[in-house]
Amino acid sequence: MLVYRPLEGKVALVAGATRGAGRGIATELGAAGATVYVTGRTTRTQVSEYNRTTETIEGTAELVTEAGGTGIAVQVDHLEHEQVKRLVERIRADHGRLDVLVNDVWGGEQLFEWASPVWEHDLDNGLRMLRLGIDTHLITAHFALPLLIEHPGGLLVEVGDGTSEYNAKTYRESPFYDLAKVAVNRMGWAHAQDLAQHDATSVSLTPGWLRSEMMLEHFGVTESNWRDALTKIPDFAISETPRFVGRAVAALAADPDKARFNGESLSSGGLAQVYGFTDVDGSRPDAWRFIADGRPADVAPYR
Known part of the structure; x- marks a missing residue:
């Protein structure tokens, strides 16, 4: 059986x-065939301040390989300049290229205080949040983008929470969280101005309501029974798996005409309408359109 792997060799x-x-x-x-370096602070022998042992970078690398690519786990604290520099040097030595950079570093879930x-x-928690959500992205871009622009067609994805349109008119209930998430949108746009002349593309991208491990745990459900949470939170019906935003990135990376999105703020649901991919259950959730339309009682038209 022939398997379509548009990112093979990337x-x-x-x-x-x-x-x-x-x-x-x-x-x-x-799954699209790429070699993927996956970074983070939690390994099978060391954990970050999250103190979560069930998710590790080795576990993610194994999922990459099981999906059909090559997963390589490297422990990196993206606030540490030398660690990021060594990571990029390793990628250069191993492959001589970098085709896709996804800046998804966060780590602020235990730091923000809603309605404060x-x-x-x-103050310390707020400033730490900004360092984790903004400084890490800039540090990583500083060291990784010179390698990315050496080959035409590179892609930078700044992952945040909320589209530029939504974040521009909605207060995110914490001045620190608000600034961190607005900054990601702006970084996607700002890097686009510099990357365009190098035949590279930069975007900011937001998932919808993400059924992450921590979100499922918060609602006391698992991926297999997540709909049980709808009795308490009906709007959770618009949620999506992390694979959905993953498919958005893979589709964008494989698009030879992705430069048309340079500088734009995109969403997983919006890109699903462009590229035709679905979530793992075959649905096509569009959370940000659902929110923009006033959270209608019937979620079906938005899936």
Whole structure:
């Protein structure tokens, strides 16, 4: 049986691939045939301050390989300049190219305080959130983009939460969280201005309501019975797996005309309408259109 592998021979780096969107993106890039370097702080022998042992970069790398690609796990703290520099040097030495860079580093779930103005929010936690959500992306771009632009057609994806349109008019309930997520959209646009002259594309990309490991745990469900949470949170019906945003990245990376999106703020649901991919259950959730339309009671037209 012939398997379509549009990214065979391509090399990707998914920074922040331990869990959630990063894991889903890495897996789908692997399914498209890519060699994928997956980074994060949690390994099978060391954990980050999240203190979660069930998701590791080795586990993500194995999913990449099982999907049909080649997964390579490298422990990296993306705030540490030398660690990021060594990572890129390794990719250069091993492959001499980088075709896709996905900046998905986050780590702020345990730091934000909802509905807290700046004078009430813990200052150290807020500033740490900005470092994790903004500095990590800039540091990684600084070291990785020179390799990416050496071959035409490179792609940078800045992964955030919310489209530019949504974030421009909606307060995200915490000044620190708000700034971190708006900044990701702006970074996607700003890098586009510099990358265009090198025949490379930069976008910001948001998943919809992500059924990440931590979100499922928060609602006391698993992927197999996630609909049980709808009795408490009916809007959870619009949620999507991490593989859905992964398919968005894989489709974009394989598109020879992806430069038409340079500088744009994109969503997984929006790109599904462009490229025709579905989530793992065959649905096509479009969470940001659902929100823009006022959260209608009937979610079916948005799946």
